[in-house]
Amino acid sequence: MSSFPLPPEDRALSPHTGWTRAHWEAVADALLAAVSGHAGPEHALIDLPGPRPSLSGRRSDALEGYARTFLLASLRVAGAHGEDPHGLLPRYAAGLAAGTRTPTAERDLADGDAVSWPTIADRPQALVEAASIALALRLTRPWLWDRLDEGTRERVRAWLAPGLAPSPVDNNWWLFPAMVGGFLAEAGPDPDGRARRALDRGLDRIEQWYLGDGWYTDGRPRAFDHYNGWAFHLYPLLHAHLAGDRALLATYGGRLAAYLRGYAHTFGANGAPMHQGRSLTYRFAAAAPLWAGALTGHTPLSPGTTRRLASGALRYFLDRGALDPDGLLTLGWFGPHPATVQPYSGPASPYWASKGFLGLLLPADHPVWTAVEEPGPAETADHVVPLPRPGWLIQSTAADGIVRLHNHGSDDQPAGEALPDSPLYARLAHSTVTGPAHGDTPDNHFGLLVDGVLTARGPIRPLGAGDGWAASAHSPRADGAAPPGLTVTSLVLTAGAEELRLHLVTGAAPGTEIRHSGWAAAGGEAHVASGGPDTTATAVSVGPDGTRLTSTLRGLHGYTRASCGALPGGTALGEAAAVPVLAGRTPAEGPALFVAAARLTGTATPPPPPPRVTVDGPRVEVRWPGGGVHRALLAPGEVTVTT
Structure with a gap:
């Protein structure tokens, strides 16, 4: 079980898991509190401990620590309509200002520079993190971006701009320039249309991999896994939702609903998502497409079933040791498991599990939070x-x-x-x-x-x-x-x-x-x-x-x-x-x-x-x-x- 305090279980509202929106908020707060102790100066880099760095190196891993936890912080604050009692956004705003002052890919953290971000041009992994940063800025724009001084905004735009180039990897990575483009086109001038072209280019590219019935292959001819839900469905639909683009919502929402009809059957009664495919250390990010369906109204699932499956997945991992004694997510499935981990994964990689908290964008009075939990398909x-x-x-x-x-x-x-x-x-x-x-x-x-x-x-x-x-x-x-x-x-x-x-x-x-x-x-x-x-x-x-x-x-x-x-x-x-x-x-x-x-x-x-x-x-x-x-x-x- 988790090592931090949680609200009392509510078995009347949630007879299967006992968990409510308050539990999700408490877990988000605890995860963010645990990583804050590993933040460097001005909160620009978050250098988490781990058995080894990723292939991209420690500085890239520390940017990953910032970006992926910023996504979680943005969902927490945006879901509370800007209320930020823990002071999350000021810390991440300071990190934006510091990290973009003198971006570099050459220095290692060992030389004492614990502030500068690697550039996207020199560290391709930074493109992945740029997408999380762009999405987090978009979600929190009224409370963070719009309050930054123009000099900081210009530096952030300049750091993100190389992310508008075509993807260096021919798979779900095309969605990262698209997410950067979606933010830059919305939050600043786009006189030459580069930001919009990056968005359209990414969405056009993934069309080549859509096979129908809600299923995308991830670049390779027959690669199907959780990326179908936490990348191919999540990013385009979330962009359409934030942009208020009804045509895109209809297209991507219909696909997500078709996907969820089968996907809902892949969760066990114990809450476990299917153990298949790569990047399994993202764990309860598997709940992201469930929440996306509820958020946009494109789901075949009842509100009670949606929450039951999502809360079941979160509890499944927290009850089985996914956090270390310091409250940090480990590289593995339950606890550490090196064989599960890909070479591109570093100590902060598991924090893409932040996507699983998408449900916090739904207000507290939404039926997905107020309906009584209903059993998942595997239980009926x-x-x-x-x-x-x-x-x-x-x-x-x-x-x-x-x-x-x-x-x-x-x-x-x-x-x-x-x-x-x-x-x-x-x-x-x-x-x-x-x-x-x-x-x-x-x-x-x-x-x-x-x-x-x-x-x-x-x-x-x-x-x-x-x-x-x-x-x-x-x-x-x-x-x-x-x-x-x-x-x-x-x-x-x-x-x-x-x-x-x-x-x-x-x-x-x-x-x-x-x-x-x-x-x-x-x-x-x-x-x-x-x-x-x-x-x-x-x-x-x-x-x-x-x-x-x-x-x-x-x-x-x-x-x-x-x-x-x-x-x-x-x-x-x-x-x-x-x-x-x-x-x-x-x-x-x-x-x-x-x-x-x-x-x-x-x-x-x-x-x-x-x-x-x-x-x-x-x-x-x-x-x-x-x-x-x-x-x-x-x-x-x-x-x-x-x-």
Whole structure:
């Protein structure tokens, strides 16, 4: 639980989380108070402690500390209509004036200059922070920008101006010049139209990545993750809202509403957002698109459901050690977890979690704060939700509140290049109670042993997602190269907590060894039980709060043995972890089809009878114990499913 005082819980208004607007304000105040002790002279740079600097260096990291906490301060003050009892804005105004006096990228903090900001031209990361500064200035304009002397305003404009150039990175970074342009076009003269062009250029560029139904890919052909919500939806919609641009609001608001219909299903009953994709250390920034929908009136969610999901996400992290003893956000998921952190992340990077406080812009009498909390989708019933654009199938069970994401369409592979698989993208499945293993034993993976090397998944080609199913194909890679003609066609079928995982291998030599792993169960301790004539392996973990998680993997066709091994490095969800694994070999003739049943559950209730599975060559029929039938036909790079 958090180490700072919080208001009493209100279980009448918030029966699921107990938290109200007052709790959000208290957390924002505590986060800002904790970082203030690390501010340098004149509050220009905030140099937070950490295990290592980012690739951009300490001065850039200290600017990040200023910019990202300024965004939080701006949401806090703007949401209070300018009331600032803690004196936040005067400190950040002083930082603006000091940091822009003699901007530099050459000096390090070690030389005693703890004031100057790096320039955008010399430190590309400064562009990211410029967007947060511009947005914060826009939100607080009546109480900060409009009260600055003209000399300071000119220096700030001059520091921001290089941020109007085309983005140096071809992904969501295009939105950073757009946000700088949106502020400069509104808050000062724009005689040559550069600011407006930067805004339009950024919005035009992200149109190239919009696939429909609320889904953007992040520059790379199939990169889908939380950036879809906390960047691609947030920035354009917030600009349209602040500018009062009804046409843009209609466009981006409609997209956000479509996105939220599926996104709401990705939060677990414990409050957890989906553990998938990069920059997970931003944590409760996952709540930003929920608030954006309520703020602009473009959401399919009721006010009570919106607050329940957002407050649940904030509590999820604060209750599980996201803050260190000094009240600072750590680099990790709960506490520090180096494997979760990207090279571009520094000690202040987690403070992009500030985006999660967007709800403070809604007045205290808004229904999102006054309505009684309502349960999230994962709490109301079992759900299976296909999301064809990203190639995902969302499966949740009300008995334990677990949400599973079956991934048959998202990877982080650039076009025409071969990169190592990222555990945060390439897995067959992700969930709200598990994290990927970052060591030598991949979880939720299907691979072949080629010259003693387990193949990677590589680029994923989605084959569709529908009623209880999702499918994809990929060309496995060994040491970065794809063996000619080798293809794996994969299909998942689901009902309740049950999963049927089917993989058709073509182009492999007879007798090639196959390995398939299941969910990694992690917690304070982990136990394994493996082997048996029915090729079944089970891993069980127990969390610090006694929460029990069971991961079972059972071979039904093609597999010949099962095992279960400990994961020495654990996962972001726990230091002790284990994963079940099946193995088999491709046959001498006939289809190389492998069928397994997987199950991830947090209940102690005995599982229902297993589904009846009939395999006839490449055809599979599944009769679920609760009723319902799936029939599937697998061919190389092609899947047909009927119900």
